[in-house]
Amino acid sequence: MKIFKSKSDLKSYISLKKEEGNSIGFVPTMGALHKGHLSLVKRAIKKNDVTIVSIFVNPTQFDKKEDLDNYPKTFEKDVELLKSVNCDAVFVPAVNEIYGDNVNSEAFDFDGLEHQMEGKFRDGHFDGVGTIVKALFEIVAPNVAYFGKKDFQQLQIIKKMVEKLNLPIRIKGMPIFREKDGLAMSSRNTRLTPEHREAAPFIHKTLKKARKKIGTKNVTEITKWVENQFKKHPLLELEYFIIAEEKTLQTAENFDATKRYRAFIAVFAGEIRLIDNVRFKNN
Incomplete structure (x- = not known):
């Protein structure tokens, strides 16, 4: 499994794979991977020629700094898990690789989807989500991207963004993965x-x-x-x-x-x- 930290190196790799006629599946994550994430990765591997996972704790989608600071970071374990399911590549950029010196969100209009539920309680959250997913889509340019339905509102918002920006990417929502006692994996x-x-x-x-x-x-x-x-x-x-x-x-x-x-x-x-x-x- 290849590990990329720079956009340019990843783009070169993807360009070569596409020239060879390969389809690209993409699973964006913030790391601290669990079986729910791996179910998305396995699906991507099954349905695509090349599967890429990103690990990036996105600062612009946290409305509380302490949540960002406390978000679990388990990179070595994550890499081993991805290797165990035969993932092709993982993209692990630093914050400045994505944002440069301007760590701010774009402003998005998701036709009102962003004002419901989570949007009422987490100020600016979906602008942050839109910003990072748009940036990752521009870098990876996947054929298909996979998201879990636990964050169903996020899933609908990403579908809306793809529709409004006319991006040639299919968005697949996958079932919630649960612990044996029913708790949604997170x-x-x-x-x-x-x-x-x-x-x-x-x-x-x-x-x-x-x-x-x-x-x-x-x-x-x-x-x-x-x-x-x-x-x-x-x-x-x-x-x-x-x-x-x-x-x-x-x-x-x-x-x-x-x-x-x-x-x-x-x-x-x-x-x-x-x-x-x-x-x-x-x-």
Whole structure:
């Protein structure tokens, strides 16, 4: 597996591979890799001739400096994991390789997708996401890029960006990878205390119970029920629970059989913020 730190070296490698007629699969990550990441990499390897993974902790998508400072960094382990699945190349740029001396986000218009859910609670987050993903797409120029559905809002925003910029890249959303107890895999999970790690599966269990209430409860009643479940929990603090239409991410007022819905949740387990979502089938 090749390791690249400079844009120019990576571009030369990709150019050669494309001249040979190879398709390029790309998985952008912030490192601290787990089985969820590896499921994306394996999919990319299966469907493409060459697979490239980036590891870059992007400073412009963190709204709190302490979150950026505390983000887990496990480069040596990440490299071994990528080698174990036969990844072709990993791109590990320094911040100035991506941003130069101007570590700031571009301003994006994602047709309102950026103002829902995470956008309401994390100021500037999706401008940072758009900035780094656009930059990486320009460097790698993949045929297909793979993202997990745990960050479903991010997935929809990246699809919107590709559409609006008319980029010749297919975006594939892949299923959420979970621990055996249902907790959505996340690099942040490694920072949970033992008590909070034991409590965290309650998030997904509550989402599943809420989903079963479709048909007997309306949107408002389901939302209130979830809020009450967390009010009674001694270790987990609900930031938001929202049932939204998948395409627009607009908060649902009622269920329409012609539309697809998804429930989104953000929860604090101590200082660690966890997100999750599930598809809501209303027909």
